[in-house]
Amino acid sequence: xxxxxxxxxTLSVQEGDSAVIKCTYSDSASNYFPWYKQELGKGPxxxxxxxxxxxxxxxxxxxxxxxxxxxxxxLHITETQPEDSAVYFCAARTNFGNEKLTFGTGTRLTxxx
Amino acid sequence: xAGVMQNPRHLVRRRGQEARLRCSPMKGHSHVxxxxxxxxxxxxxxxxxxxxxxxxxxGMPKERFSAEFxxxxxxxxxxxxxxxxxxxxYFCASSPNPIRDRGxxxxxxxxxxxxxSVL
Numbered sequence: 086x087x088x089x090x091x092x093x094x095t096l097s098v099q100e101g102d103s104a105v106i107k108c109t110y111s112d113s114a115s116n117y118f119p120w121y122k123q124e125l126g127k128g129p130x131x132x133x134x135x136x137x138x139x140x141x142x143x144x145x146x147x148x149x150x151x152x153x154x155x156x157x158x159x160l161h162i163t164e165t166q167p168e169d170s171a172v173y174f175c176a177a178r179t180n181f182g183n184e185k186l187t188f189g190t191g192t193r194l195t196x197x198x
Numbered sequence: 199x200a201g202v203m204q205n206p207r208h209l210v211r212r213r214g215q216e217a218r219l220r221c222s223p224m225k226g227h228s229h230v231x232x233x234x235x236x237x238x239x240x241x242x243x244x245x246x247x248x249x250x251x252x253x254x255x256x257g258m259p260k261e262r263f264s265a266e267f268x269x270x271x272x273x274x275x276x277x278x279x280x281x282x283x284x285x286x287x288y289f290c291a292s293s294p295n296p297i298r299d300r301g302x303x304x305x306x307x308x309x310x311x312x313x314x315s316v317l
Contacts, residue, residue: 091240119305128202128289128308129241174240184293184304185231185254188240 087112089177091189099197104165106192108175109157115177118158119186120149123172132173133160162194170196201225202292202309203272210315211280219275219312223292229253230273231306232265235287247273280316287311 088111098104110118116137121129135142135149135158142149146165151158162169172193176186201224211217223230229248233241243257247267258265262280267273277284289311293304 121308126310128204128310131305131307134305184229184306185243185246185257186233186241186306187243188233190240191238 087115087177087179087187089175089187089189091175091192093192094190095193095195097195097197098165100165100167102165104160104162104169104194104196106160106173106175106194107157108159108177108189109155110177110187111156112177112179113153113156114179117178118149118151119176119178120147120160121174121176121188123174123191125171129174165196167196167198170194202290202307204288204290204309204312206312207310208313208315210317212317213281214279217277217280217284217314219277219288219290219314220272221275221290221292221309222272223290224307226294227292227307228295229293229304230267231291231293232273232275233289233291235289235311237286241289244275277314280314282316285314285316287313 091108119134120132122132123129133147133149135151146163148161172191174191175189178186203222205220231246232244235241245258245265246254262278264276291306291308293306
């Protein structure tokens, strides 16, 4: 089955700087890669996703890149703000009759004012 | 994700009791997924259901755990004879009917979760 690894587990950046979180996956058949943000006591919220036929996707301060050959994808947050502090999870999914997501272990991002 | 409703938000049970967790998907969504999250860990897939049908339960423990998504009403995750190791946050997600043609998939929207504590 699919295995997703995520690094780093914790990340602290100064407000206004950029943050990068990286994930690798094992199943070359995976073709959908969402990123979720989870605030304390809340459920995961989808912030951006990318499909395997695209190399990069951007939404305002958030971007995701995908390297299918190397089987890794990354989340980039620019001009970080205090409200970006949360736990971020990457996930991967194959599409062979099963829609389940395999999650990474999460990155706790802290923005230092 | 406010559209996926889970209740209760917090549930306390003593060892040996039963826990019932409910999930109402977003309007128009016919697919439900249950995930479990242990403290400081990622979410682990448990079960994937459509109305009146279990599609994939490969993440469910073989004993004490069951799930259903009836034609009418919410999806239910049931844990019988709870043990302390069942203490976790249980999240439900829903998606519209995924379209498999040309590789399109359904986005999953999560509820706020049920935090189960077993004393």
